[in-house]
Amino acid sequence: MSVVQQKNMETDPLIRDLGHDDHFHAHHHGDKYQTNFLTTYIFSQDHKMIARQYLITGVVWAIVGALMSLVFRIQLAYPDADVSWLRPFLGKWITLGDGGVGRLDPEFYYALVTMHGTILVFFVLTAGLSGTFSNLLIPMQIGARDMASPFLNMLSYWFFFLSSLVMMYSLFVSTGPFSGGWTAYPPLSALPQASSGSGAGLTLWLVSLVLFVVSILLGGLNYITTVLNLRTKGMTMWRLPLTVWAFLVTAIIALLSFPVLASGFFLLIFDRSLGTSFYLSDIFINGQALDRIGGSPILFQHLFWFLGHPEVYIIILPAMGIVSEVMAVHARKPIFGYRAMVYSMLSIGFLSFIVWAHHMFMSGVNPFLSNFFVIFTLIIAVPSAVKVFNWLTTLYGGNLRLNTQMLFCIGFVSMFISGGLTGIFLGNSTIDIQQHDTYFVVAHFHVVMGVAAFFGMFAGVYNWFPKLFGRFMNDTLGKIHFWLTIIGAYAVFGPMHYIGLGGVPRRYYRFDNFDAFRDFDDLNQFITIAAIVTFFAQLLFVVNFFWSIWKGRKLTEKNPYGSNSLEWTTPVNTIHGNWPDKLPVVQRWAYDYGKDGKDFIPQHKPMEEGEEDSSH
Amino acid sequence: MAHLNYEAAKRVAYRGFVILGVVTIVEVFIALLGKGYIVDGFHLSRPVMYLSMICLSLYKAYYIIFEFMHMRYELPGLVRSVLFPTILLIWVIIAFFYEGDTWFHWREAAREIPAEMQLGKPSGNSGLVPVHPTDSTESVHGVPADSAKPEGHGGPSHSH
Amino acid sequence: MMTTDQSLQKPVSNWDGGREPFKASYGKLMMWYFLLSDAFTFAGFLISYGALRFSSPTWPVPDFVFSSLPGGIHHKPLIFVTFMTFVLIVSSVTMVRAVQEGHRYNKKGVALWMMLTIVGGLIFLACQAWEWSTLMGKEHMTIHVNPFGTHIESGTYLDGDGHDVQKGDQFVAGKSYLIHKHGDEWAPLRYQTESGEVKQQQFGPKAFGALFYFITGFHGFHVFSGVVFLSIILVNVLSGIYANRKNHYEMVEKIGLYWHFVDLVWVFVFLVFYLL
Ligand code: HEM
């Protein structure tokens, strides 16, 4: 062993003296897992490697999804521009008109919008965010050697990978990928002949998402049982870092909502492939009544949104958890209202299951029933506000380190407030009559979910990059990235609220044939330019990310941020099983910052004589 | 996990068979009695019949979960963590069924709309509708089956 | 207020870490929570069934639809499916016995009772195959066509069907009928309503047939995969690998949970399709 390695493996005296000996090396596992390239990097069962796999797959998908959005934004801003320069990438989807003017095929425009939504919602912000950080942080922060079932955990990633492959493949089929919107409403989705994308493209889309559900369930079962059963000695539930709470609640929501999506998809698959009529009724094609009746397209919407709404919290809760943890560490203050944070997450989790039809106010839901959905929806504002105030109070009077991850935390709170406010508008069914299916809704969910969740993810990546890759990301570049991103995000989505209130509908190919919307041409161009700039700002992150994996400043000490949670007691270069020898035993909660004149007190440090437990 | 001794546990298993079997037979009996198969001309009112069958089925479910799946011998926390989430389904059931009922009423209401305002015009013949493998809700929609035929009348938007 | 090192003084609770809070292994918890999520899948189906049924003006009456027995016996409502229910109950009991023998480390007992459980599962699947093939082959109900209709008004038949209906038979609203198929032709009967109109029998709601095959098929698929898992575990039991494991026959317990769950789902499938 080299000197560096020895220093690396040197045991923390607190763990050596007070740790718990679980006879790790006497067990059959140990390093047997990682004996060759294949089992170390590809079919790894180590949670840290699986986290990296999730993250990198997520980054790749994020780039693909963002590029798609640029293409359709260009279409919206400059519908008459010649885009033949896109032909090398999009091939036949750029049709050449008179004089070689290239136009984006309208059908493909819809396909791009659909794929953008699907990819970002499911592959980036669900798998890429919760998959990465649940895997990385749950075992390390609760003091476990690995997930409860490393094997199922590996399967979870590979189902996601398979699902990714199928979706990727669907981009290249000759009839084009699915084009009916990420919500896949019938009848467009139930009738393969409805549009070219509803054929093979949608079949692949459905296969991909069913595989995705399997992946989510395998992951979720693991996260839940790991948090329950594998906490180290002393790690009571009330001592868990808020990240772990967030991942736990997320996994529970996913476990209960994704199966219902699967039910909806199975029925849809039957309608498409076997000619049943679960979702079809009263359809006229070219004036002829279709012989498939007795079902209801609204049924699919109910099944879809029973997942769909919880899904938005599946996306945002991990970001909330990450923000709470990172913010406390870099404000050098205990998180304000720890228990209120937990209870608000639990109540958000519960409420998210009873509000789904607020997406369907305009679909013809019974108006009497809508009243209840309005009330339940507006109640969600309460726990959301509790969280916001707790973050603000945590920041207030803190000894802030304004590094990149902290900036992203603050940006998250800003975005969440902005988007939450518009949510309250939309939650009122009467107001929603005006705003449904306009750019106001697009602005709402991009701000509150899209950007906010990305900010949480960035905060997490910048903060835990040293645990993932043993090096730091460049902070200066990170700050530039942050400022460009937050300004860009507001520049893109701010004006969208305005044009949405002006009545501009979403999912239209071009607006210049409508007199009413002509006034917004300039704003649409502004939005597109802002989007392009913001996209290039993200390249700073990508460059920083990959450059830092190999060339970043090396992590030299175990606990660079002076953090309390257990992942920072593991060796600098992470090892299989996380701790070389004994497991740390937890003595206190994760947020003893600035207590009794001490900057921070790690979780495995025993209470001192006369010290008060500050965890409640 | 054996909280009962072997003999007692065995008895629980066989008692389970008897209980579930008897309850099932009672359920079927209620169904047949209620619908007039057993005593000629005797019917049970639907709410009574449905409610008793639902309650008996819930009892069967309870028995399977608590005895066969050993839930009775698990810690209360586990019991709660598995059973509480199913409470969510109550609201789902209310909302979905209410919606289904709404679809029905709106289709009924659509029947009241004057024929010329409907998408498919009525065929105007005796009501002797050519048979398609379609369901009886069809006449309710005011969309007679023959409008599906090419020679049928198109909707107003296609008439000229 | 805690003053000194509490981890030594406080009475230890199951939740303090380093132990299983529910005194159940992670494997068993995973099985429980998987079943919970699977229950939501089935709930999605069954609740959709309810919504569509509520949206339909009529719905076939189960004791009219499900009234055949093997050997060409008709008009014996619900007898066959009651038998199927019994098969599942018995196989659940045998599964319970297998788990109990596992607690006694009685390898032979476990194997015997598991074998009986597998047999039960196979009988159930065979019954289902018969039920489906009768409905499809003899009564011509498919996922596209549902010949089981319900009269929405009273009237008198103008035709006979050569089976149960004679010309001139009277019927009341709510009476069920089955439209027969002669060769490739559907033969719906004509009837005269009380107001004198001549009408023809209409097909029943399509959703009924499709939902029936879909949901019982999904349940049958669970039974089938249960039989496969049971067989694999049976082989493992016989090979003796569980005898040496630290948690012994816990695998039998876990598959037992799954098997009972299949029975549990059937309780509800039975309720909504055959009773209500
Ligand atoms: C105070 C809290 C919130 C309220 C009251 C609220 C309300 C609503 C309503 C009523 C709609 C439907 C608008 C329409 O289609 O006409 C909507 C759309 C949406 N919301 Fe929210 N929301 C809230 C927070 C959130 C959060 C936290 C997220 C995600 C993390 C989110 C994500 C979405 C998404 C993705 C959509 C649009 C889906 C689509 O149609 O494609 N919302 N919101």
Ligand SMILES: [Cu+2]
């Ligand atoms: Cu929502």
